[in-house]
Amino acid sequence: MDTHHGLMFLCICVGLGCITTHTHTALVEKLADRKICADKHCSYVLSEARALEDYVAPDCRFINLRRGQQIYVFSKLKPVEGAGVFWSGSVYGERYVHQMGIVGYFPSNYINETRVFQKNTVEIPTTDMDFFCA
Numbered sequence: 274m275d276t277h278h279g280l281m282f283l284c285i286c287v288g289l290g291c292i293t294t295h296t297h298t299a300l301v302e303k304l305a306d307r308k309i310c311a312d313k314h315c316s317y318v319l320s321e322a323r324a325l326e327d328y329v330a331p332d333c334r335f336i337n338l339r340r341g342q343q344i345y346v347f348s349k350l351k352p353v354e355g356a357g358v359f360w361s362g363s364v365y366g367e368r369y370v371h372q373m374g375i376v377g378y379f380p381s382n383y384i385n386e387t388r389v390f391q392k393n394t395v396e397i398p399t400t401d402m403d404f405f406c407a
Contacts, residue, residue: 305351306351307350307396307397308397308398308403309350309351309394309395310396311390311391311393311395315348315361315397318390319394320345320389321343321344322344322345322346323387324340324344324383324384325340326340328379332406333406334404334405335378336362336375336378338379344365344384345362346384346386347363350399358381359380360378360379360381362379363377
């Protein structure tokens with residue numbers, strides 16, 4: 274294969290990779306139509322929780338949990354019929370420093386809410402960006 278054909282083949286492969294990635298992001302399902310937050314931007318922590326057991330994230334919208342791990346909850350999705358109850362949050366702790374700051378979903382039945390920070394909440398609609406998976 275000469276240099277010109279090699280470069281063309283590389284460009285086609287890279288292009289197909291981008292199309293495949295873009296198609297994958299478009300197929301991500303919406304988990305709920307509404308969510309409960311501490312404020313209209315979901316920027317404040319609702320509560321603190323502990324993981325009851327390990328949870329392995331099925332895709333990039335979710336976060337992995339380890340039993341005993343501390344979690345800060347930012348929102349609680351209002352489930353649609355036939356779907357599980359998912360909350361979003363971020364893990365915390367010295368052992369999990371590489372995961373801190375990553376916000377993602379997890380099943381609410383995998384955690385125990387230990388402290389509520391915000392009792393007055395707002396219910397707002399979810400957007401497509403709530404479920405974007407890059």
